[in-house]
Amino acid sequence: MPRTVGFIGLGIMGFSMARRLIEAGHKVAVYNRTASKAEPLVALGARPAATPRAAAEGNEIVISIVTDSPDVEEVLLGKDGAVHSAAKGALFIDMSTIAPETARRAGQALAAKGIAFLDAPVTGGDVGAREGTLSILVGGGRTDLERARELFDVLGKRITHCGPQGAGQTVKACNQILCALNMMGICEALHLARLSGIAPALVVEALTPGAGGSWALDKLGSRIARGDFAPGFMVDLIQKDLRIVQDAAKRLGLSLEGTTLAQQYFGENQQSGEGRLGTQAMFKVLERAIGKK
């Protein structure tokens, strides 16, 4: 059944996700800060909207996927936010990666207006967004998840109900810890190999199928071996996510020393102008550390 959807945020992820919804036959209104990004979607039948409020107008579902916690609060709850125009009883689904606490707060603010809310961050990258193979990590009520399931099925292939509002963001935070520390292991291992005269490509191939193996070794270790530091997933974005991780950990009295060390490495990337490279550029930080000796 075609649904009417307001879609806010047409970055790399959001653009492909909105396109999939349009191509699946849903009626989608699109908003993006840089309006020109909406044009290809308008050509496919989307209704262009000048504000989040305009995108939400008359729609039963609003999906947002923007960069950071303040962006989410602005597009949903701000002056031109979706909350002011959505139908009573609408469902808002935020698929950004933001703080669990912000997700809970947004959920409460929306509930006061009679609007349901799910946090539903995703993993699976630009390829997953294009191909509809994302993992979707959902926090919120089960009945709200069921209301969204038809749309989620267009966007992802693995939909996990993680718990109440905020729980999707918490599980996403866990994922970012894993990505950061798996990368640290890869960088340390490949440097040990390289300085010992062993090609990183050999190590990646030999160890990927075994107990040291990971998605990151397979996909990103092989990029390091080729000298390919293009993103995938940008250093600046994982740093944003690791700040979210640490804020959540701090609230819980949890000290994450490995994550802190990864942030320091990625921080050195940023100081060296490498924030827009892929996370595998952590390899360059260790390379420079060796060079200094």
Next chain:
Amino acid sequence: MPRTVGFIGLGIMGFSMARRLIEAGHKVAVYNRTASKAEPLVALGARPAATPRAAAEGNEIVISIVTDSPDVEEVLLGKDGAVHSAAKGALFIDMSTIAPETARRAGQALAAKGIAFLDAPVTGGDVGAREGTLSILVGGGRTDLERARELFDVLGKRITHCGPQGAGQTVKACNQILCALNMMGICEALHLARLSGIAPALVVEALTPGAGGSWALDKLGSRIARGDFAPGFMVDLIQKDLRIVQDAAKRLGLSLEGTTLAQQYFGENQQSGEGRLGTQAMFKVLERAIGKK
């Protein structure tokens, strides 16, 4: 063609490996410090040997898999070592995990006696040893590897020539770095989840197929979720291996800060009497750190 093999070291790994060679029809002489461990193999047709020297007597191939670098030097080169009795032109294959430097030194000492040497540490654990599905990481000459291939094929399914003598050990060291840091990520992520009220099992299931996924998350994360801290691979042994890693790194002027942090965590396991638990017991260290606050 049946080969005559001296086999030194019948620990969890060595026992299963020797048994596979016997069952494949090779003539195997077995030595173990605790002699009783050889009995089931003798029942299968192995010749028992009271010393490494006796195990090597008249054999064209000698395989050793013992705990640490000094053990390898003793069983191969010591007073009762295999070097004193092996046929001229024999091939020694050390499958222990030891320092790359020790492997190179052993190779040189053996070359002086006309004996060829491969370092060939393995990954794949007790299950891989039983089922003949180990990954074998080989350092040494290619022709020596070809001499050993018939035996390697009985023991493993993936045989990688890593480079000259010592290179197998270096790649194994890389593997142990990956195992240690993947585990650190898992422990930090699962604690964030648990303290947030989300079951670790849910996180393992949701994130294993994605960009944060790893062998360790799948196999050991699920053990943590079940409260199962039995080894697998023991804390005491990964600590031995990480010392090898750091010694190798130090020789190369390489600082491995993530690995150092993992050693500190595992060190706290050892201080708490958890050295003989599996590496996933690192989770307990973080648990105690939270409890202290």
